[in-house]
Amino acid sequence: MPELPEVETIKRDLEKAINNKNIVEVCVFKPKIIKEPDIAKFKRILTGARFLKVARRGKLLILKIQARNKQVLFLTIHLRMSGQLVFGAKSPSSRLCFKLSDKKYLSYNDQRLLGEVRLVHDWRKLKLICAMGPEPLDKTFTREKFQKRIAERTGKVKAVLLDQKFIAGLGNIYAAEVLFHSRINPMRQINTLDNSEIGGLFRNIKKILNNAIICRGTSFSDYRDGKGNRGDFFKKLSVYGRAGQACRRCKNEIERIKLGGRGTYFCGRCQR
Numbered sequence: 001m002p003e004l005p006e007v008e009t010i011k012r013d014l015e016k017a018i019n020n021k022n023i024v025e026v027c028v029f030k031p032k033i034i035k036e037p038d039i040a041k042f043k044r045i046l047t048g049a050r051f052l053k054v055a056r057r058g059k060l061l062i063l064k065i066q067a068r069n070k071q072v073l074f075l076t077i078h079l080r081m082s083g084q085l086v087f088g089a090k091s092p093s094s095r096l097c098f099k100l101s102d103k104k105y106l107s108y109n110d111q112r113l114l115g116e117v118r119l120v121h122d123w124r125k126l127k128l129i130c131a132m133g134p135e136p137l138d139k140t141f142t143r144e145k146f147q148k149r150i151a152e153r154t155g156k157v158k159a160v161l162l163d164q165k166f167i168a169g170l171g172n173i174y175a176a177e178v179l180f181h182s183r184i185n186p187m188r189q190i191n192t193l194d195n196s197e198i199g200g201l202f203r204n205i206k207k208i209l210n211n212a213i214i215c216r217g218t219s220f221s222d223y224r225d226g227k228g229n230r231g232d233f234f235k236k237l238s239v240y241g242r243a244g245q246a247c248r249r250c251k252n253e254i255e256r257i258k259l260g261g262r263g264t265y266f267c268g269r270c271q272r
């Protein structure tokens, strides 16, 4: 599933590709992915509209548009498991497709059809957004704030990191990597972390997400960037997807367990 670095990479690619371009035609092949408004209204508003800006909040892409009647709206896209948003030539597997004024296409592909597309007047009012925790790479997200949020929580540290209400944008891959670099066992109760562990966790969240953005994200299965290419960070993964292989730090075998229904990778020797 695309996490913060993947969605940020798509955002940056699309910004360059679609800003100030008009939508000439809207083709909906799988109405199921459009959650609001109805398909007729969706097409009516977007045909002839212009893309003004691309933004991201957590794992949500937010495309600011101006309709023909000058009204400003937001096209929000949650890629979920297998969604892809690709700019360029027409894609044969697209579920939703925008033909643009430069004769190129913005295609939404989604093999499993779990993604969610909405056209709304105010993205800040979406339920998902109202409940969302802070942006980890935002300057206003400080160690003090992080520590305070941890003090309010109970449960296993990995489950808390995955909770979008605690912090936005982390998913199964980066939570595993952050915990490895912080030498914290994913099963630890979050209220047992000491000050130096919390400090390490805080620094590693920022560091690993930033590094992954530089590598244009991780392609494990379905993720593609805004140009349809794979991300490079998978070469740098320390634990995720490496069950049975040697730990890059201590050579112990990386383990895989199920935690809250999710495959969880860690080194039982390095991570305590």
Ligand SMILES: [Zn+2]
Binding pocket: 247, 248, 249, 250, 251, 252, 267, 268, 269, 270, 271
């Ligand atoms: Zn190790």
